[in-house]
Amino acid sequence: MNDEKPPRRRRLPLRAFAAASTVALALLCCTGGTAAFFLTELGGGSAEQMTPMSVECTGDFQVNVSGKMPRMADYGDSQLRNAARIIGTGQQMKVPPRGWVVAVATAMQESGLRNLANRTVRDSRDLPNEGVGADHDSVGLFQQRASWGSARQRMTPEYAAKKFYEKLVAIRGWEQLPLTVAAQRVQVSAFPDAYAKHETVAAQIVDALAGGAARTALVSGREVCDAASGKEVAASGWTAPIAGRVGSGYRTSQRPGHDGVDIAAGKGTAIHSAASGRVLVSKCDPDNSGRESCDVDGYPGKGGCGWFVDILHSGGIITRYCHMVTRPQVQEGQRVAAGEVIGKVGSSGNSSGPHLHFEVHEDGDRSSRGATDPVPFMRSRGAPLKAGK
Structure with missing residues (x-):
């Protein structure tokens, strides 16, 4: 086999993921x-770039929500603890690790992994929060609106994550969909392409908090570390x-x-x-x-x-x-x-x-x-x- 040379001079058209690319x-x-x-x-x-972390895929994906959080660029202890609560809820619901990555990436886009109140939602102001948003009546990690539950419920990370996962797993073939498509079908956002940019860092966060879980692929009905090939796609x-x-x-x-x-x-x-x-x-x-x-x-x-x-x-x-x-x-x-x-x-x-x-x-x-x-x-x-x- 001989050296390949990169493509010769040419101008190529580009269509970006986001309209404002x-x-x-x-x-x-x-x-x-x-x-x-x-x-x-x-x-x-x-802002989303992080140094890839060297995390082994241990097979033990249990998340310690109250334990010490790893150090990561751009995301502090409280934000990573929120991510851990999202992942932990997915584990309890037996959602595969791919779902954890989708959920964490969605919360990264919607709230920056912060549990946000809303100045227009009166009963959210007095609840423990990590900032104030102003998008309609949306609150919480996933910026869920009133139809998803009371303000107190939506600002409880486990409840918010549970509602997200319930809608996600109801989507036929969700695990094979691009992350941004799966997230959009749950969230129905005005910016449907925005979720994709968080996928890489969301996978790193899941790996760091859950023993390398994003490196698993579903093989013969079970999650196997470092085995993604062809149609078998890792989390x-x-x-x-x-x-x-x-x-x-x-x-x-x-x-x-x-x-x-x-x-x-x-x-x-x-x-x-x-x-x-x-x-x-x-x-x-x-x-x-x-x-x-x-x-x-x-x-x-x-x-x-x-x-x-x-x-x-x-x-x-x-x-x-x-x-x-x-x-x-x-x-x-x-x-x-x-x-x-x-x-x-x-x-x-x-x-x-x-x-x-x-x-x-x-x-x-x-x-x-x-x-x-x-x-x-x-x-x-x-x-x-x-x-x-």
């Missing part, structure tokens, strides 16, 4: 060395794109310009989107001669990704999938769910045999400067890539 676009050079493609406000600004919302083993690694001494990993698989193997998101690119990458010749097998030194797809996920994460055997099964601008089939393994472009070249980019940067090692990244999401040999 800001896009800064520059040309992406074929060498990946100088130019960049940046996407901002696509899944959270700096974090991530899954390994294929089940093959990693051969050539990320930026090795032999291949310092290799911005991803090569995952071995037979030609025609289904490739799954690693998380829900929006397709940025779906096309044939020209070879070194400038020709678009992706419908035939490539060879070392040919150049280009062949048929490839780039997908934008919450938190400004971008994943890339190269060398597909035929035109991808998704189109630019299309929303995809985690685990959705986006194409099939092939050997088009700069390739010496069938495999998936898989990249992960951070900060909305599609250039080499935004690339990060997919192996630890995917492991932290509970969707580890299998080690080679």
Whole structure:
């Protein structure tokens, strides 16, 4: 398998998750060395960013609401204690960990994980609170309105979480839905795309408070740590794109310009989107001669990704999938769910045999400067890539 070069110069259309998304676009050079493609406000600004925590998936997900809270950027003790009460309620109701992530992310958007009173709701003012909101008659962690219960009930975190979960689990197929879709169907918000930006940090909070629970996937009816692959999606919302083993690694001494990993698989193997998101690119990458010749097998030194797809996920994460055997099964601008089939393994472009070249980019940067090692990244999401040999 030979080095893949990033896509050659091109301008690409972008449709952001949020209507007010800001896009800064520059040309992406074929060498990946100088130019960049940046996407901002696509899944959270700096206020939502946190350093990924190293939390092992212990299998013991019980939350100690009254215990010491971990230290996290942007969220204090009382906010994390509210998150713990949300998670604890989900545990008592036997809601799977994916539901905890959805609920915590929703409360992050609605209240910043603060139990808010409302100056227009008279009987909420005298109740213990962590701030005052002013949205209609909404109160509490989820900013629930009067139809959800009395002010006292809605400002009791366990009651508010219980009502949220009851509506969530009543949605058919909620676990397979993108987080923002599932949350919106419960909340019916005026800003339906806003929840997605909190997914990454919500998963980190669940991991920190519940023993790595966001890294579990439902396998044969039970939650299993670090096993998300293909259609089995972890509570974090991530899954390994294929089940093959990693051969050539990320930026090795032999291949310092290799911005991803090569995952071995037979030609025609289904490739799954690693998380829900929006397709940025779906096309044939020209070879070194400038020709678009992706419908035939490539060879070392040919150049280009062949048929490839780039997908934008919450938190400004971008994943890339190269060398597909035929035109991808998704189109630019299309929303995809985690685990959705986006194409099939092939050997088009700069390739010496069938495999998936898989990249992960951070900060909305599609250039080499935004690339990060997919192996630890995917492991932290509970969707580890299998080690080679």
